Amino acid sequence: MELYKFLPKTNCKKCGKPTCMAFALDLLQGKVKIDDCPPLLEPKYKKQYDTLKELLGAEEGQKKELKIDVDDDLCDGCGICVTVCPVNARYCPPTLSGKAPDYPPEKHQLFQVKGGKCELLNLEYCRRLEAQGRERECRVCETYCPRKAIKIDYV
Amino acid sequence: MKRIPCTGCSLLCDDIIVRSDGLFIDEVIGACLKGKERFDQLSSSNRILSPMIKKNGVLEKCSWEDALEKTSEIIKSSSKPLLYGFSNVSCEAQLKGIELAKVVDGFIDSNSSICQGKVLNIAKNTGITLTTITEIINKADLIVLWGANAAESIPRLLNKILFSRGKFRMTGREIRTLIIIDPVKVASFNVMGVRDIALQIQPNKDLELIRVLKEECCVADSISSEGVAGLDRDDLKRLILNLSEAENGVIFIGQGVLRPQSESNLVGELLELVQMINTKQEKGRISLIMMGGHFNMAGFDHVALSTCGKNGGLQFDKHQLIDTDDNIVSKIDNEDFGCSIIVGTDPISHLPLSLSQKLATKPIIVVDNKKSATTSIADIVLPSAITGIEVPGTAYRLDQVPIELKTILNPPSNIPSDEELLTKIIDKINKS
Ligand code: SF4
Ligand code: SF4
Ligand code: SF4
Ligand code: SF4
Numbered sequence: 047m048e049l050y051k052f053l054p055k056t057n058c059k060k061c062g063k064p065t066c067m068a069f070a071l072d073l074l075q076g077k078v079k080i081d082d083c084p085p086l087l088e089p090k091y092k093k094q095y096d097t098l099k100e101l102l103g104a105e106e107g108q109k110k111e112l113k114i115d116v117d118d119d120l121c122d123g124c125g126i127c128v129t130v131c132p133v134n135a136r137y138c139p140p141t142l143s144g145k146a147p148d149y150p151p152e153k154h155q156l157f158q159v160k161g162g163k164c165e166l167l168n169l170e171y172c173r174r175l176e177a178q179g180r181e182r183e184c185r186v187c188e189t190y191c192p193r194k195a196i197k198i199d200y201v
Numbered sequence: 202m203k204r205i206p207c208t209g210c211s212l213l214c215d216d217i218i219v220r221s222d223g224l225f226i227d228e229v230i231g232a233c234l235k236g237k238e239r240f241d242q243l244s245s246s247n248r249i250l251s252p253m254i255k256k257n258g259v260l261e262k263c264s265w266e267d268a269l270e271k272t273s274e275i276i277k278s279s280s281k282p283l284l285y286g287f288s289n290v291s292c293e294a295q296l297k298g299i300e301l302a303k304v305v306d307g308f309i310d311s312n313s314s315i316c317q318g319k320v321l322n323i324a325k326n327t328g329i330t331l332t333t334i335t336e337i338i339n340k341a342d343l344i345v346l347w348g349a350n351a352a353e354s355i356p357r358l359l360n361k362i363l364f365s366r367g368k369f370r371m372t373g374r375e376i377r378t379l380i381i382i383d384p385v386k387v388a389s390f391n392v393m394g395v396r397d398i399a400l401q402i403q404p405n406k407d408l409e410l411i412r413v414l415k416e417e418c419c420v421a422d423s424i425s426s427e428g429v430a431g432l433d434r435d436d437l438k439r440l441i442l443n444l445s446e447a448e449n450g451v452i453f454i455g456q457g458v459l460r461p462q463s464e465s466n467l468v469g470e471l472l473e474l475v476q477m478i479n480t481k482q483e484k485g486r487i488s489l490i491m492m493g494g495h496f497n498m499a500g501f502d503h504v505a506l507s508t509c510g511k512n513g514g515l516q517f518d519k520h521q522l523i524d525t526d527d528n529i530v531s532k533i534d535n536e537d538f539g540c541s542i543i544v545g546t547d548p549i550s551h552l553p554l555s556l557s558q559k560l561a562t563k564p565i566i567v568v569d570n571k572k573s574a575t576t577s578i579a580d581i582v583l584p585s586a587i588t589g590i591e592v593p594g595t596a597y598r599l600d601q602v603p604i605e606l607k608t609i610l611n612p613p614s615n616i617p618s619d620e621e622l623l624t625k626i627i628d629k630i631n632k633s
Contacts, residue, residue: 123233124356126392129364130374143338144357144365145216146231160230162237190374192352192359192391 048183049073049101052094054085073102074182101200110200112174114187116164120195123162127187127196131156133171157187164195174198205607208289208496208589209236211599212334212355213606221609233356242587243610247571249584250613260582265615272581273629275564279539282307285529286546286568288495290585291594291606294619295497295504298544301627303517308538310529311501312546314513316459317491318502320468321512327472330479332451332488333600339367343443343450345380347471348407348457349492352388355599358492359392362451378443382410383457398439406430407458411470415477417441444478448485455492490600495546496589499597533559540564544619545585547573568622585619586612594620 050070061083063069072078080086080102086095116127128134129141137154138147151158154171158164169175173184188196206215209232218230219240229240242248252268253260276282284302287295288311295311302309311318320329337344344362351358364374379397381389384404393399402410406429413429417437428434444450452475458467472489479486493499502512509515509522516525532538533556540563549557550573567579576582586592591612598604612618617625 122235122352122356123237124352125231125233125360126364129360135366140216142366144361146214146218149218149230158230159233160228162229162232162234190364190392192388194391 049098052098052101053083054091054094056085058085060084071179073098075178112169112172113199113201114166114169114172115197115199116166117193117195117197118163120193121164121191122193123159123164124192125159125164126190126192127164128157128159130186130190132173132181132184132186133176203607204231205609206589206596206604207232207236207239208587208596208606209233209239210355211493211496211498212358212361213496213596213598213604214357214361215604219609223610226609235356239587240590242571243590245571249570249572249576249582250616252584253579253582255580260577260579268581268583269625269629272566272583272626273633275540275566275580276305276542276626276630277633279564281537281539283529283532283538283541284309284544285541285548286312286544287501288312288493288498289545289588290497290619291588291592291596292497292500292504292603293594294544294588294623295501296508297620297623297627299505299508299515301542301623301630302515303520303522304627304630306517306520307542308514308516308525308527308532310514310532311498311505312495312551313493313498313501314528315530316456317493317498318513319459320454320472320489320491321502321506323469324472327469327476329472330475330486330488331601332449332490333602334361334598336449337362337367337451337490338365340449341367341451342376343378343380343447343487345382345444345450345452346389347382347452347454348459349453349455350383350387350389350457351453351455351492352391354455354494355492358453359389362453363392378447380440380443382407398436398443400432400436400440403431408467408470411467411474413437414441414444415470415474444487445482446484447482447487450485450487451490452487453490453492459491492599497596499599499601500595500603503597503601503603530556536562538563540566542566542568543575543579544568544623545570547575549574549578568619583622584616585622586616588619591616592618592620594618 050067053066055066057065061069080098129144133154133156134141137152141147151167155167173181188198204216206213207217217232220228226240229237251262252265254263254271282305284307287298382400382402384402390399410430424434424437426434475487506512514528516523536559561578565579566581567576568583568585570585570587588594589606590609593608594606595603596606
């Protein structure tokens with residue numbers, strides 16, 4: 047839980063939720079706002095408050111958009127991202143055994159390796175936009191790229 | 202649109218999709234960068250498209266007739282021809298290479314004999330447990346990379362062995378433990394998860410580690426608290442636990458273990474260790490896979506073994522195989538050759554300087570499809586078609602499984618396959 051890390055974690059219940067964890071889950075799903083946690087507004091949590099604001103930037107009008115960057119200079123087309131992305135795994139069966147997906151790509155497919163380099167096909171089915179709960183924090187492609195070529199960012 | 206095997210390295214990935222208009226390759230989908238470069242060779246400026254003979258110190262284009270004439274002349278006038286390479290050609294061409302060696306009473310050896318061939322040689326006495334990539338995908342729960350720079354030498358290997366979800370390992374990555382034993386922090390270290398073990402061993406201490414493991418195998422209590430070879434005691438305990446509890450463990454041995462200068466008994470002791478674990482262990486077994494780089498390095502071992510009963514270093518005399526302990530290194534080092542025929546490899550840049558200098562003192566005939574340091578100093582250069590793209594053939598994957606290579610395009614006019622070219626040389630020599 048990325049968001050939970052930045053809450054006061056005191057379980058003081060002032061927000062009306064039983065625990066900070068419950069609050070974090072609701073925060074993620076947009077049911078509550080950061081300002082609904084009174085202790086967070088205290089000066090000593092200023093830094094965490096700001097971090098949370100940034101993470102949830104989208105809500106604050108200055109809409110932040112998900113961006114997944116693949117650095118062509120670093121990527122060597124190993125195809126690990128193609129295999130590990132859970133969306134690819136669901137819609138492109140060959141990737142289950144580490145094989146390249148079929149071509150032309152299935153409409154949900156997120157990554158493919160073409161011309162020796164990884165290509166991001168479309169972002170809209172990425173779990174960070176589509177999924178609910180914990181799955182929304184997916185970062186496996188970024189985590190397992192041996193070249194550190196993938197960067198997930200909000201701009 | 203069909204899926205074809207890639208000949209970029211010894212993994213021979215058979216899932217590459219190539220789009221072509223019959224003249225050029227438009228798109229390569231699924232291959233890694235190394236594989237893509239292999240396909241790019243087709244129209245690369247580095248490609249050799251005409252036979253060449255050295256005249257007054259410069260290579261000049263010539264006719265096939267002249268080139269073959271001169272080739273046969275050089276081979277016939279020098280005693281003890283040396284044939285070397287053969288790890289980037291099909292098994293069919295390797296077979297012809299052996300036939301040529303027999304015809305000219307030469308010595309033939311492949312790149313394998315200073316790499317993975319050593320393992321097979323030693324395994325004649327100790328035995329060896331092998332496995333296949335498919336079995337790893339479906340069943341492996343422990344992957345050990347020992348001196349094997351997988352992410353760099355065989356780019357898609359980790360993808361297949363570590364991240365795939367096989368029949369009995371549906372959860373894929375989570376159920377597999379990765380252990381890397383390497384003195385340098387290679388790129389593969391970047392895929393480590395929480396349960397994995399990174400063992401950054403001190404350089405050249407592999408043998409020490411193997412000896413300790415052999416002593417301690419299954420009883421890890423007596424490792425001294427300072428650890429071994431720069432490795433932490435707790436990490437070693439976890440290593441032993443993993444090795445002895447794995448249901449389907451695989452050790453990939455790479456250049457760090459196979460390197461030419463490594464202590465002679467390193468491989469032997471490793472094989473003994475694996476055997477020891479397998480005898481003691483009740484749940485499963487540990488297997489080995491050798492990581493040769495060139496796409497058909499394993500092939501020569503099989504071809505030589507099945508035709509001559511020996512996997513490398515074949516010496517012919519009066520058209521008969523004779524017994525010798527020589528390998529390519531000792532042959533060159535002792536300057537025990539009259540000319541060399543290099544097929545599909547670049548020894549001038551791969552071999553240590555002291556050897557390549559000696560190799561360069563005698564006439565060199567090169568069969569290859571691209572320019573290299575070796576072609577630049579050769580006396581005769583004979584171009585051949587690219588196997589797996591322009592001509593078919595058989596190649597052995599790194600797990601010793603034969604794969605049938607396909608073709609996408611026709612070779613340029615006048616460019617024969619390695620197999621055809623070697624046959625022409627044999628014919629020429631037999632005739633004259
Ligand atoms: S008000 Fe803030 S600190 Fe208190 S329980 Fe809710 S989230 Fe936690
Ligand atoms: S995992 Fe990284 S290096 Fe491999 S194909 Fe994807 S982006 Fe490229
Ligand atoms: S964040 Fe997850 S779902 Fe999104 S592209 Fe990466 S692996 Fe796929
Ligand atoms: S890993 Fe080797 S065989 Fe597979 S695509 Fe890359 S170069 Fe080709």
